[in-house]
Amino acid sequence: MGKGSNTSIDIYCRIKPARSPSHYFASDMVENKVDFNIPRDGEAGYVNNRREHYEYKFNGVIGTDAKQDEVFERVARPPIDSVLKGINGTIFAYGQTGSGKTFTMTGGAERYIDRGIIPRSISHIYSEIAKKSDSQYAVHISYMEIYNETGYDLLHQDADTKTLEDLPKVTLLEDEDGHYHLRSLSMHRANTEEDALNLLFLGDTNRTISETPMNLASSRSHCMFTVNVEARTGGDKVRRSKLHLVDLAGSERVSKTGVDGVTLREAKFINLSLHYLEQVIIALQEKSTGLGRAHVPYRNSMMTSVLRDSLGGNCKTAMVATINCEMDQLDESISTCRFAQRVAMVSNVVMVNEELDPNLVIKRLKGEIKDLKEELRLVKGEEADRGPLTQGEIERLRQQLVTFVDGDGTDADMNWSSMMHLRMAFTLFKDMVKSGGGPGPPVAGKMKALADNEEDGASASEASSPSASVEMKGGGKGKEGGSASDDQSNDLVKKLRLQVQQRDNEINILVTMLKKAQGGVGPVLRDVNPQGANAAAVEALQRARPAAFTENGEAPGPTASAGSPAASTSKEMITKEVMSSVDLLADRNKASFEHFRKSYRKNEAIEENKALLKQKYGEAKALGEQVNAARQRINQMKAQIEQQRVERSMKLVAEGLDPAEAPPDPEEEQVKAVIEREKVGYKETFNQLRDLKKEIEHLQRLLEQSRQKLQSDFEAWLGVMMKQKVAERTSSEMGSVRASQESLTGLAAAGRVSGDSAV
Ligand code: ADP
Ligand code: MG
Numbered sequence: 241m242g243k244g245s246n247t248s249i250d251i252y253c254r255i256k257p258a259r260s261p262s263h264y265f266a267s268d269m270v271e272n273k274v275d276f277n278i279p280r281d282g283e284a285g286y287v288n289n290r291r292e293h294y295e296y297k298f299n300g301v302i303g304t305d306a307k308q309d310e311v312f313e314r315v316a317r318p319p320i321d322s323v324l325k326g327i328n329g330t331i332f333a334y335g336q337t338g339s340g341k342t343f344t345m346t347g348g349a350e351r352y353i354d355r356g357i358i359p360r361s362i363s364h365i366y367s368e369i370a371k372k373s374d375s376q377y378a379v380h381i382s383y384m385e386i387y388n389e390t391g392y393d394l395l396h397q398d399a400d401t402k403t404l405e406d407l408p409k410v411t412l413l414e415d416e417d418g419h420y421h422l423r424s425l426s427m428h429r430a431n432t433e434e435d436a437l438n439l440l441f442l443g444d445t446n447r448t449i450s451e452t453p454m455n456l457a458s459s460r461s462h463c464m465f466t467v468n469v470e471a472r473t474g475g476d477k478v479r480r481s482k483l484h485l486v487d488l489a490g491s492e493r494v495s496k497t498g499v500d501g502v503t504l505r506e507a508k509f510i511n512l513s514l515h516y517l518e519q520v521i522i523a524l525q526e527k528s529t530g531l532g533r534a535h536v537p538y539r540n541s542m543m544t545s546v547l548r549d550s551l552g553g554n555c556k557t558a559m560v561a562t563i564n565c566e567m568d569q570l571d572e573s574i575s576t577c578r579f580a581q582r583v584a585m586v587s588n589v590v591m592v593n594e595e596l597d598p599n600l601v602i603k604r605l606k607g608e609i610k611d612l613k614e615e616l617r618l619v620k621g622e623e624a625d626r627g628p629l630t631q632g633e634i635e636r637l638r639q640q641l642v643t644f645v646d647g648d649g650t651d652a653d654m655n656w657s658s659m660m661h662l663r664m665a666f667t668l669f670k671d672m673v674k675s676g677g678g679p680g681p682p683v684a685g686k687m688k689a690l691a692d693n694e695e696d697g698a699s700a701s702e703a704s705s706p707s708a709s710v711e712m713k714g715g716g717k718g719k720e721g722g723s724a725s726d727d728q729s730n731d732l733v734k735k736l737r738l739q740v741q742q743r744d745n746e747i748n749i750l751v752t753m754l755k756k757a758q759g760g761v762g763p764v765l766r767d768v769n770p771q772g773a774n775a776a777a778v779e780a781l782q783r784a785r786p787a788a789f790t791e792n793g794e795a796p797g798p799t800a801s802a803g804s805p806a807a808s809t810s811k812e813m814i815t816k817e818v819m820s821s822v823d824l825l826a827d828r829n830k831a832s833f834e835h836f837r838k839s840y841r842k843n844e845a846i847e848e849n850k851a852l853l854k855q856k857y858g859e860a861k862a863l864g865e866q867v868n869a870a871r872q873r874i875n876q877m878k879a880q881i882e883q884q885r886v887e888r889s890m891k892l893v894a895e896g897l898d899p900a901e902a903p904p905d906p907e908e909e910q911v912k913a914v915i916e917r918e919k920v921g922y923k924e925t926f927n928q929l930r931d932l933k934k935e936i937e938h939l940q941r942l943l944e945q946s947r948q949k950l951q952s953d954f955e956a957w958l959g960v961m962m963k964q965k966v967a968e969r970t971s972s973e974m975g976s977v978r979a980s981q982e983s984l985t986g987l988a989a990a991g992r993v994s995g996d997s998a999v
Contacts, residue, residue: 244554246589247588248586248588249558250300251580251583252315253296253577254340255267255301255564256339256343258564262565265570271297273295273301274296274301275294276574294574296578296580302315308353311357312364319483319556322590323469323483324369324469326471327556327590327592327593328593330485330486330547330549330556332485332559333488334576334579335490335491335564336492336564338890339562341490342356345358345463345486346358361485367433375471375472379431379467380427380429381465382395382426383439383463384422384425385463386546387404388461390409391411392407392409393407394444394447395428395439395443396408407450410423448878448881449916459489460510462486462489469481472597475600476600479592486550489514491514491579492510493509494510513541513543516544520551521551521579523535524552550588551588553589555590617658837954849943853936856932856936859932860936871922880911
């Protein structure tokens with residue numbers, strides 16, 4: 241891990257649109273500052289402070305008309321880009337209830353363009369990951385709500401969740417090194433953006449459903465959405481970083497209407513954990529200025545413990561202070577801005593969280609040890625605990641040598657397990673050279689070739705292929721068998737093999753053409769369709785052809801072998817088709833590919849799959865619309881509940897009552913019941929859509945596979961055609977070749993015409 245660099249927390253002020261903004265408030269988007277200019281005897285009469293002018297500077301002031309994408313770009317992008325580089329990131333929203341924290345972090349419930357920082361961060365992370373092909377990424381997501389010092393897992397999948405208490409409780413553990421761990425907080429692997437967005441949606445739904453007027457969760461709890469990114473860039477290093485996206489509890493304080501002499505600074509937070517958050521910030525501020533205590537009381541609350549790294553630790557952190565500029569909200573807005581100023585003084589130290597993956601290191605070291613041990617044994621020479629090499633070992637060594645000498649490569653795949661083996665190998669090799677070769681004929685040939693230095697690498701590899709070695713024997717029967725005639729027969733073999741390959745390809749195409757041309761008239765023809773019942777027979781026929789040729793010097797054509805009169809009557813037609821296809825292919829143009837594609841026997845399957853895919857797309861679209869509609873209905877109801885709660889509690893507070901003691905609202909209970917029902921339907925449709933998606937992806941994979949196969953088959957076919965033309969041109973004088981060609985298959989005409997057209 242490298243040395244970290246110091247960085248401060250970036251602070252942004254976002255001003256919520258107001259119906260009647262106070263004229264005591266002013267914002268400056270150029271200088272990035274906000275001004276509160278309140279007369280000593282303020283109209284509202286509740287500001288009792290000697291100062292009357294407050295000015296706060298920010299890294300950015302975001303005006304009332306700013307759109308969510310702008311907020312994302314300015315606030316969220318730098319921490320997220322850090323996270324993608326392996327540095328932790330945190331973005332948190334702070335402000336009084338109703339000032340726009342949730343709107344900023346999660347977004348508005350309805351319009352797509354109102355998506356907040358969390359969904360936008362998700363999209364951004366996945367699209368950036370997709371661009372980085374050199375690394376392997378794994379993303380895990382968790383979502384937690386902290387209410388009254390207890391954590392709740394919002395990603396609990398149970399559809400029966402009705403209250404916060406139904407969610408699994410999360411506890412905080414501190415290990416020996418002082419690191420915190422959250423127990424029972426589920427982490428979900430999210431392979432795609434859609435997975436992650438669904439998790440966010442699940443958590444948000446649980447968040448709204450579990451809220452009751454008694455706990456007023458939205459204003460009194462903190463929510464933390466965490467994205468864990470793990471990147472492997474090759475080697476044995478792994479980079480891990482976390483992105484915390486935090487929607488804090490409302491920062492409003494008691495004694496809002498201010499008793500005489502009570503300064504804003506002394507006003508108490510409703511939420512105790514925000515009080516501890518402030519304590520942490522003050523301690524960090526003092527620490528960074530070199531004054532005061534070094535101890536930072538992170539341990540006092542769950543939220544500060546969890547945010548330990550984000551505040552004063554290894555993290556790139558940004559804060560959004562949300563403020564409301566209506567007259568009666570100004571004092572809270574001033575508190576929020578003041579808190580932000582303290583936060584700006586906190587100094588973090590960021591560094592890339594790169595560590596060695598122990599498993600990969602162990603694997604690498606084990607390999608190294610094995611190599612070193614072997615090397616050592618080799619250097620040490622003969623092993624002390626054994627006698628000389630046995631006959632069996634010597635024989636095995638000889639076989640390995642033969643294989644090596646006979647093979648194409650220059651690398652010997654031999655087991656030099658000791659100096660003894662090495663010495664013996666040299667002895668054997670010497671014997672082989674002296675005796676003009678080894679035990680087997682291929683080695684003999686090769687040895688001679690080495691000595692005469694006559695054969696090149698390409699023909700040597702030809703000679704080692706099984707069909708060629710059979711042919712060499714066959715050729716040798718009729719001739720004296722010198723090296724010159726070997727060369728000739730090699731040439732011949734090359735050409736003939738090329739032809740056999742070409743015929744195979746042609747047959748595949750012809751069989752399909754025949755089937756099409758005859759329109760299913762000839763039953764025998766239908767039988768030779770490779771996709772039909774007799775596919776195995778056709779395949780066997782094709783496989784048998786090269787062997788038949790090498791044994792008899794000529795091979796029967798496929799039509800003769802099929803023994804079908806229908807096939808021979810259509811021979812002329814096929815031949816014409818093939819001739820024209822060869823001509824088309826000669827200039828490698830698009831038309832030749834089209835021609836090939838149309839006669840391609842797998843083409844029908846491709847077309848069928850395409851049609852099916854189209855149909856599935858249609859179904860998916862319809863289902864998707866249903867899912868979106870259900871999602872939107874749920875979101876609207878959630879927003880409705882939220883709105884009513886804020887209004888109700890504001891009313892209660894205004895009346896001097898504690899909202900926590902108010903009875904449940906029957907209207908809200910009704911809406912919740914509807915949400916419950918919608919949730920069930922949503923889940924069902926969503927599952928259907930997910931299954932369909934899997935099916936579609938499968939079809940897409942199938943199609944892609946077929947496409948690639950078509951391409952490579954075409955290229956192979958074309959390659960053979962081209963090669964053959966070249967071969968024919970360069971050796972047109974070899975009458976024997978022409979004769980063999982003609983007798984090779986029953987399609988001699990096709991070969992001759994294609995040869996002529998090339999000249
Ligand atoms: P908080 O989470 O801070 O309690 P919310 O984000 O729920 O506040 O905002 C309260 C209401 O104000 C919501 O209806 C929200 O849609 C609206 N709102 C907040 N900020 C904005 C904004 N910048 N533009 C438009 N509407 C906003
Ligand atoms: Mg909120």
